[in-house]
Amino acid sequence: MSHQKPSNNEDAYSARRDAELLRQQRAAAQQAAAETERKKHFMKCPKCGYDLITGDWDGVQIDQCTHCHGIWFDAGEAESLMKTSAPNILARVFRAVAKGVTRR
Numbered sequence: 001m002s003h004q005k006p007s008n009n010e011d012a013y014s015a016r017r018d019a020e021l022l023r024q025q026r027a028a029a030q031q032a033a034a035e036t037e038r039k040k041h042f043m044k045c046p047k048c049g050y051d052l053i054t055g056d057w058d059g060v061q062i063d064q065c066t067h068c069h070g071i072w073f074d075a076g077e078a079e080s081l082m083k084t085s086a087p088n089i090l091a092r093v094f095r096a097v098a099k100g101v102t103r104r
């Protein structure tokens with residue numbers, strides 16, 4: 001017999017390494033799946049799933065659903081609207097958005 005059996009220590013090391021590789025592969029696969037799932041929802045209406053389009057209303061970016069016409073503000077946009085000194089800015093923006101909806 002010329003073949004020498006690896007020692008138990010080497011077996012244990014190899015098993016640990018395989019388990020770690022497997023764990024890393026699973027984690028990478030899970031991450032890729034989560035990424036794909038996120039991309040599927042990017043710029044999609046959370047209510048009905050149709051596409052969102054970004055419009056510029058008085059310099060404020062508002063995402064609007066092409067189907068149910070729901071309106072989404074990005075973080076900070078609603079806040080900066082509220083801080084502006086222009087009177088009734090929210091009413092003006094919403095009126096502009098509503099006009100955009102009925103125009104379509």
Ligand SMILES: [Zn+2]
Pocket residue numbers: 045046047048049050065066067068069070
């Ligand atoms: Zn929608």
